Amino acid sequence: MVPEEEYDAPDSYRNKKNEPSLSHIIHRTQTLVKKYFTITEADIKKEAEQARREKDITDAVEATVKEMWGKFDRDRSGSLTKAEVQDFFLQNGGPFLQLDPSLTSSMVQELFDEFDTNYDGIITRTEMRRILRATFKALAAKTK
Numbered sequence: 001m002v003p004e005e006e007y008d009a010p011d012s013y014r015n016k017k018n019e020p021s022l023s024h025i026i027h028r029t030q031t032l033v034k035k036y037f038t039i040t041e042a043d044i045k046k047e048a049e050q051a052r053r054e055k056d057i058t059d060a061v062e063a064t065v066k067e068m069w070g071k072f073d074r075d076r077s078g079s080l081t082k083a084e085v086q087d088f089f090l091q092n093g094g095p096f097l098q099l100d101p102s103l104t105s106s107m108v109q110e111l112f113d114e115f116d117t118n119y120d121g122i123i124t125r126t127e128m129r130r131i132l133r134a135t136f137k138a139l140a141a142k143t144k
Contacts, residue, residue, distance in 0.1 A: 061132045079122040
């Protein structure tokens with residue numbers, strides 16, 4: 001526990017309301033962090049890199065969801081039905097059938113059930129974001 005007197009600001013660092021100034025609070029916070037926590041330059045760089053990766057993943061998830069909803073959500077309901085997902089994956093000449101001609105309706109159903117995390121028969125943007133975020137994080141970890 002940090003002693004109470006550590007927080008007292010000298011009169012020269014107080015504002016008109018007799019409160020410690022913002023610059024003094026920032027300085028004291030930095031001093032206390034350095035005093036009571038072991039934070040290295042490498043730790044700070046690691047945290048900054050992690051934050052950048054998180055932002056990149058968030059940006060990629062949002063772009064992917066936007067693109068998918070433009071293609072999948074034909075009735076513009078804001079969610080994906082089983083029929084919309086089936087149509088997209090199994091349409092004649094569709095990109096997924098070209099990649100894997102053995103793709104079946106039951107395979108698409110299994111995929112849908114995996115994404116429909118609350119089992120209400122539709123996939124919401126939130127459910128899709130959750131799945132994509134986990135997928136992108138796993139991919140990013142493999143490429144480190």
